Amino acid sequence: MSKHIYAFGSGNTEGDGTMKDTLGGKGAGLAEMSKAGVPVPPGFTISTQVCNLFFENGNKVPAAIQAEMEQQLQKLEQTMAQKLGDSQDPLLVSVRSGAKFSMPGMMDTILNLGLNDKTTKALAKKSGNPRFAYDCYRRFIQMFGAVVLEIERDQFEDQLTALKKKRKAKLDTDLTADDLIQLADQFKALVKKKTKSDFPQNPRKQLDMARDAVFRSWHNPRANHYRRMNEISVDLGTGVNVQTMVFGNLGETSATGVGFTRNPATGEKVFYGEFLTNAQGEDVVAGIRTPRPISELKDLMPDAYHELERITTNLENHYRDVQDFEFTIQDHKLYMLQTRNGKRTGPAAVRIAVEMAEEKLISKEEAVLRVDPAQLDQLLHPVLEKKSAASLSRLAVGLPASPGAAVGRIVFTADEAVKQAAKGPVLLVRAETTPDDIHGMEVAKGILTSRGGMTSHAAVVARGMGTPCVAGAGDLNVDTKAKRLKAGKKILKEGDWLSLDGTTGDVFAGQAQTIDPDPSSGHFAKFMEWVDTFRTIGVRANAEVPRDAKKARKFGAEGIGLCRTEHMFFEGARIEHMRAMILADNEKDRRKALKKLLPMQRKDFRDLFTVMDGYPVIIRTLDPPLHEFLPKREDLMVEIATLKASKKHHGLKAKEKLLERVEELHEFNPMLGHRGCRLGITFPEITEMQAQAIFEAAVQCAKKGIKVIPEVMIPLVGDVRELRDQKRIVVEAAEKVFANAGMKVDYMVGTMIEVPRGALTADKVAEEAEFFSFGTNDLTQTTFGFSRDDSGSFIQEYQKRHIFEQDPFAVLDREGVGALIKIAIEKGRKTRPNLEIGICGEHGGDPKSVEFCVHAGLNYVSASPFRVPIAKLAAAQAALSKGKEERMRTA
């Protein structure tokens, strides 16, 4: 029979730190510390496998394992020379969960197990401290009652509070032994009332019940939620640690505390922590008594303090990472209860990694692997100042669509945003945004929408701009006409202050403070330098305007992976020319309007090439359906109906005519409509104008000595003949421009692979395409058959029901979309071995997706400027992990 329970803390510790799968993180840590000679109260760990067996066996521990535990318990009793339930010297234990990955506070813990009416008396006698003994007892009944017997915690707290009030006691420690005896009796009565049974007096039975409750807690809602958030498999199970109690509440010579070997908020190398005297572990975090900074322990109990410092420094050196530890001092003697690698903020993660590498504690390679790419975000955006945010009322939680904090006054229209932005910060609040809102989005400090998902227009554009955005906050009702924002009964008006956190999705009424981080800090810069040395694929940025391109360069982008030319058509007078072009019903008029757009486009590209001197710039030809540039159909219908009903005929004819054209362009499913290369094929003169603008700009820049590397990208290609048609136009335009200029510029023509057919026929497409760029937003939409704008209504439900673990618009779906990408790469490179392949969908900035891209053999990823460092780090980590089996997780 295989072994399921492992002793630790005594002479014969049976596990070690490598056994996290079996022992869980806490159990492995206790075993490792024991082996290293650290003072750890002895005990044993029931393995995580037992958790699965428990559930398979109908929420019961199998008999064989029950027997194994019996043996381990006997061994422990021998070691401690104490017996569970002994009326003279009872063994008391704690029972704690401990899964492979730390899930702080998510599962349950029981202390002081083994106490009953009899053993408590023994404890009182032995310790000579009845107050301590009954404090332990009432705590045990309280925890056991809540965790095992599932009585509401508040019911116990209410009685404690009532007693304190009666006794005019400020702190728990102000209660006397007698008070606590009375409280224990009250608690037992409560248990009896709630469970119709006496509080279990048999310590052996207490242990079984507590163990089973810990296993059950693996499936409590908090734990389920945490696992989902952190993508932890439910199959891992939790271990159970049964450990001899040591007491920090044995009077003023005892204490308990937690700490970190370095500051987890800043990364600074200082001994960091808190403690309380005469307390048990949960008091430190409960917030009833204010814990004291660990530096004060130095004066209070200098020996224990120095011992703690020595041990934890050794532990940090041993584990080669910041340690997050728990300790108890029982009558001046130090015990370590737990150590684990400490969680830390993004800035801390970077600083710790860099400093540890500089201390030669870890290699540079390890340093790069130590920082979670997602954490870098914290270094790149302003954050809400916590206290000021905590003082505000939270209106809603939406999708964290574009990270960073923003504070400003509410405006409901883009025009108003522009008007008010001059006077102070504004937040643009819309039901949804459209390309018409661009000018408002540009000036707003943040964007809030009540509709749309992570890849809705608002979200995509905001991320591109680096503007904080909370999208799809469905609990909010945005009434643009009335200029009101409703959240339940609360109503905010235009001009009211609003604060939002695009990293968490939180929306607050009122004005919070924000903190601007410094991305050019020494640690960050050094860290990114190391990242670049390990990285094997390129990282470009998606950007249209010089401002974003400059940002991209600042963040280290090695080119533009996607310039969406349509974004250039919404500004100022351009939209008018664009509309004239669309409303033209013949080629001649269309060309007339395009001619006006030509010099503007040329300047756009000239500016972009100038900023990106020496780096490739991928320019996509016009992509969105034309009606995006026109007023909305339903708005026009309403305007016309209103004019008619109120018998106002002025301007009616013009509106009706406009509506006629809008009706012609109206589409049931614009995402699947007349857009992408389909536009360029039916209106070749548009592609012609854009190509001319690109090459004229290229030639003009080249003449000034700027190194220009244009790559012209044709969108939405599903068949090589589409690309052939458009490529011919581009090549002809280039040759014409070059002939006029008397010089040539090297360029490529390629395509986006963003519909399944493009991927499935990539061998053919590569006959014409000199590069591929995966447009994974659209490819995800078409592969799944759902629209990013409409999927909000069911994707959350899907995640709740475990149909999806992740939103496929946030994390690339390897099984479906990934399969198409692999097909496309294989087929494409078969035709054209040197095919340049990249990705320019939103996934290009998602670490897991970047990992996939590195393993799939892409040449580069392209992300929004603010995500370039994240993509770089993810790419470096993927390169480092490539081939290392232990890091190869399947999403």
Next chain:
Amino acid sequence: MSKHIYAFGSGNTEGDGTMKDTLGGKGAGLAEMSKAGVPVPPGFTISTQVCNLFFENGNKVPAAIQAEMEQQLQKLEQTMAQKLGDSQDPLLVSVRSGAKFSMPGMMDTILNLGLNDKTTKALAKKSGNPRFAYDCYRRFIQMFGAVVLEIERDQFEDQLTALKKKRKAKLDTDLTADDLIQLADQFKALVKKKTKSDFPQNPRKQLDMARDAVFRSWHNPRANHYRRMNEISVDLGTGVNVQTMVFGNLGETSATGVGFTRNPATGEKVFYGEFLTNAQGEDVVAGIRTPRPISELKDLMPDAYHELERITTNLENHYRDVQDFEFTIQDHKLYMLQTRNGKRTGPAAVRIAVEMAEEKLISKEEAVLRVDPAQLDQLLHPVLEKKSAASLSRLAVGLPASPGAAVGRIVFTADEAVKQAAKGPVLLVRAETTPDDIHGMEVAKGILTSRGGMTSHAAVVARGMGTPCVAGAGDLNVDTKAKRLKAGKKILKEGDWLSLDGTTGDVFAGQAQTIDPDPSSGHFAKFMEWVDTFRTIGVRANAEVPRDAKKARKFGAEGIGLCRTEHMFFEGARIEHMRAMILADNEKDRRKALKKLLPMQRKDFRDLFTVMDGYPVIIRTLDPPLHEFLPKREDLMVEIATLKASKKHHGLKAKEKLLERVEELHEFNPMLGHRGCRLGITFPEITEMQAQAIFEAAVQCAKKGIKVIPEVMIPLVGDVRELRDQKRIVVEAAEKVFANAGMKVDYMVGTMIEVPRGALTADKVAEEAEFFSFGTNDLTQTTFGFSRDDSGSFIQEYQKRHIFEQDPFAVLDREGVGALIKIAIEKGRKTRPNLEIGICGEHGGDPKSVEFCVHAGLNYVSASPFRVPIAKLAAAQAALSKGKEERMRTA
């Protein structure tokens, strides 16, 4: 050097009938006839390869081939003992095109080549018939002028007409020799005026020019269009036949004619044809003189007639198919100029195939292969009576969306259709139809829309009902409010007569006659019996209501491949319950509404099972987005705006509330939105109700002795977990019903594969799915990334520009969609070898797509009831051709 020119008609005919690739159809026919001893005027065929060489060589025949032609010409001159351009006995030839596949009237022909001022005199002298000689000359100038010199045909005709008028001549034959001499001079003057050169007098040069013109005609617009229509590759090229002239215009002892060995309209076995005495070939078809029925030739020239009958009968036996032949009688001597397999109508094709098999001329297998599946359509729908249609003015040509002819009075709304239909036939005319129009579509004789493609709502529903439909007639403007149909300046009102042909897309103003064909005719029934013996896969029908199911059975469907349950929710009171269900904002209210729908659904299924006794019935759970059941958003907005502007507040609140819910359900891309299994997952009670209705109906039928085979199909599955969720609900409902009923019914649960991800992960999906059905409408939409409702605006343009050869919604795209289907089949059967696989998209009724399905290994196809015979024939043909390389064409 390879041979490019082949002699025929003399002793040493160099080609034969198998060489269609090289000689073209006409050339191969001439060679084959020559070999069989049929009197054919000698000549030679320039191979189709030369056509390609001609274009590759810059529209010039390469020198080596020019030399080869010189040799063949000399041989011909020796055989005929005549010389081209000889002043005593000139050789005259015809120059005709002839491609591999017959393209009647598409390319050009030149007769009497070799005539000039000098040789015409010689011909006059030799024939003793100056009138004949100059008639030939003027014809030659006319044809050569039009075809080679590209002078408008009308210019010649005008002069001929003017002369006839001047001479008061009714017929060409009334003109004298002198008249014709004058006409030839006029024609030459016309040529000189138009080309600034004299009419070419050198016969050798005439021959080269004519040959090159024939090659060029391969690319004339008519030919291009014909090839596109008939999917003939442009690479095939045309041959050129140079053949000694024989003359049907040598006086009343001469004649020319065309004929068929059986009646090509009905298939009846009668000698069938027309002729004219004293005429050349083109006179018979030109319509100036009315040709005489061939039976009259028997009295006029009995020897020639019997010889013709004997030869053509032999030819039919030789080719084992109906022959379409051309002959000329020169001074009582019969010459055969051409024979080819005759084109025929659908009814004729069936009758000829059946009768030839009964005559043992062909095998039953061949009989089945002889009928083009698309032609069967003509046997299944009424057709427009030609003459009555010709007398009407054609308003527009739209997409031939659902075959058959329909005549009725115009109505613009479904309600009006129902009202008027009682009084007489109505045609429903809409800009587009929606599910709200179903009741009107059901009573209308035909449907006409100005928007939407071959798979728009109107088209799909009409085909399902077998109602003729012309869709997307973009030249029409439908003004529903004003009740007017505008076509250019022509305006039709409600109640006006309209005729449409859903087989061709023609729309006529006025009332045409229609002819009802008889699908139960003896030949058709026998033919379908044979078809069924060769067929290897099943054919089911898509049907919802008993009426359609009965139709499906009548047409031989072996089950229901797709029952779209949503169609059941639009009728009568149901839509109200459905709306109540949708407007409910909690599960309880939703269940209340569903409870009202349950008995209705149960009855639907009971009726369906009863009709389909013994056959499987696939029932799809609710698929469309819920807002399809609600009033349109923009209509509500306009109504509200109108009420507000006119200060009418009655009913405003209710409308505003409704709009609020409609807004909530509004989607940017409904096709990619909250529909399919996503509905059943978020509202499990809908699936539950539907499953309960299915199984209760099944049990009730089974108790009556009806053999029920239900297959429950979950739509739009992209991930096995979606299916698992829905399957669990279905299985639980089944078990509950079975427990209550005390009996079980065998059933299956499966899924539609209609998004790429479903296909890409089919191995996983098949873990749950007991059957797959390819929903190729949606799969085509998602694979290409275009919406069937919106693609009209560019697909036609794509076909024009040869980016697509076919509309992928009409003919399954093998390269992209087909690749996904193959992946899904392979992966699905790997997991579940006995997986039942079918197709229920529109493609299930398209012959080419059916062929693909047979070769891909599907178990069945499912088509609309009216297309079942077509699908059956296509399936039989594919089975017969399976493995026969020569029939394996790639679409």
